[in-house]
Amino acid sequence: xxxxxxxxxxxxxxxxxxxxxxxxxxxxxxxxxxxxxxxxxxxxxxxxxxxxxxxxxxxxxxxxxxxxxxxxxxxxxxxxxxxxxxxxxxxxxxxxxxxxxxxxxxxxxxxxxxxxxxxxxxxxxxxxxxxxxxxxxxxxxxxxxxxxxxxxxxxxxxxxxxxxxxxxxxxxxxxxxxxxxxxxxxxxxxxxxxxxxxxxxxxxxxxxxxxxxxxxxxxxxxxxxxxxxxxxxxxxxxxxxxxxxxxxxxxxxxxxxxxxxxxxxxxxxxxxxxxxxxxxxxxxxxxxxxxxxxx
Numbered sequence: 238x239x240x241x242x243x244x245x246x247x248x249x250x251x252x253x254x255x256x257x258x259x260x261x262x263x264x265x266x267x268x269x270x271x272x273x274x275x276x277x278x279x280x281x282x283x284x285x286x287x288x289x290x291x292x293x294x295x296x297x298x299x300x301x302x303x304x305x306x307x308x309x310x311x312x313x314x315x316x317x318x319x320x321x322x323x324x325x326x327x328x329x330x331x332x333x334x335x336x337x338x339x340x341x342x343x344x345x346x347x348x349x350x351x352x353x354x355x356x357x358x359x360x361x362x363x364x365x366x367x368x369x370x371x372x373x374x375x376x377x378x379x380x381x382x383x384x385x386x387x388x389x390x391x392x393x394x395x396x397x398x399x400x401x402x403x404x405x406x407x408x409x410x411x412x413x414x415x416x417x418x419x420x421x422x423x424x425x426x427x428x429x430x431x432x433x434x435x436x437x438x439x440x441x442x443x444x445x446x447x448x449x450x451x452x453x454x455x456x457x458x459x460x461x462x463x464x465x466x467x468x469x470x471x472x473x474x475x476x477x478x479x480x481x482x483x484x485x486x487x488x489x490x491x492x493x494x495x496x497x498x499x500x501x502x503x504x505x506x507x508x509x510x511x512x513x514x515x516x517x518x519x520x521x522x523x524x525x526x527x528x529x530x531x532x
Contacts (some may be wrong), residue, residue: 244377245489271510275464279369279525280378281518287368288435288517291349292509298353299396299412300328307349308332311367311393315374321500331413336377338388341426343531345370345389347523348413348432348480354507360512365435366459366494367393369521376525383532387426392417394480406478414480418487427452428491429527433499434520435512440468440496444522446476447485448492456492459530460523468519494520 290310291297296348297304308330312318315334323329332349335342347366351359358364374391396412407415429452434442444453460469474497501507 244521256495260283275523276462276522276526278380278463279518279521279523280372280376281514283375284368284372284521285514286499287371288360288364288512289509291364291367292358296353296355296357297349297351297359299326299350299398299471300421304350304395308393308395311349311371311462311476314371315391316378321417321420323395323413324374325416326396326412329412331395331417334374334391336374336389338382338386340388341424342388343528344392344425344428344484345373346392346394346414346428346480348395349393350395350398352398352503353400354503354505356502358474358505358508361433361435361499362502362507365433365512365517366431369431369434369466369517369524372521373525373528377528380529382529386532388532389528390425397480407482411478411480413485415483418483418489422484422487422489425484425489428481428484428489429456429524430479430493430495431520431524432479432493432495433497434494435498435517436496437511437513437516440497440516440519441470442468442494442496443470443472443474445479445493445495446473446484447478449485449490452490452492456494456523456527459527462530463522463526465519465523468516494524 242425294303294307297307311332318334320330323332347370349367351357351363370391394413399406399410401409457469460466480491481493484491501511
């Protein structure tokens with residue numbers, strides 16, 4: 238998944254050194270958030286079960302019977318869940334749901350396919366983000382949101398992984414996200430993409446350089462309110478091409494939650510031993526707080 242420019246290594250070094258300080262500014266109009274109390278609105282145990290279910294299916298490349306089974310599992314658990322075919326790619330389909338609200342909509346997304354590699358089950362690269370989005374969709378249905386809160390769409394992108402690594406990544410990857418952005422771009426005010434959000438250990442997700450700075454500050458403020466600030470340090474990592482890219486190129490504010498120091502990227506070690514429920518909880522609580530309070 239994702240294409241990574243050469244500048245990533247340099248930018249990661251800067252991020253680990255504390256970045257350039259651009260992310261430390263308190264967003265105007267955001268409530269102060271210094272609190273040691275962790276929010277407990279995101280059910281990490283339920284999300285962890287969703288993650289384990291996906292891994293238990295085995296490899297889930299686009300077009301596979303295993304991915305079709307997962308698509309049914311996701312659709313049944315999303316509010317107003319349904320499929321959207323991916324034009325030009327027979328057999329590929331995004332799984333979509335929504336909670337009504339004002340327009341334009343905010344999209345919360347993840348990709349649900351895995352790289353087509355022998356034995357690769359994508360516990361972090363695919364399953365983690367998918368599990369978090371699914372649990373956030375369930376929690377938001379029960380939580381009170383501000384008057385005039387936006388419609389929230391939940392989208393699981395099919396065909397994110399490239400099918401031909403000898404060609405540029407975007408030539409055979411990002412199939413589901415490109416189709417959704419093309420069809421629905423004018424209806425969307427912002428997109429939040431969950432990708433590597435369950436890495437075991439001290440997960441740290443600085444802003445990916447292609448992610449919208451203002452929206453990222455808003456996310457970090459939500460993380461502070463939720464007590465998840467440790468997972469979202471100041472600083473910037475290198476830019477990656479991912480499912481948020483088609484939206485950013487249309488001028489839609491988009492952010493990608495991705496801890497690209499993950500050592501098991503596209504390796505068989507990306508299994509249950511590489512992820513943790515705690516990391517899933519940290520990212521889940523932050524994003525849930527962002528969407529719960531969006532007005």
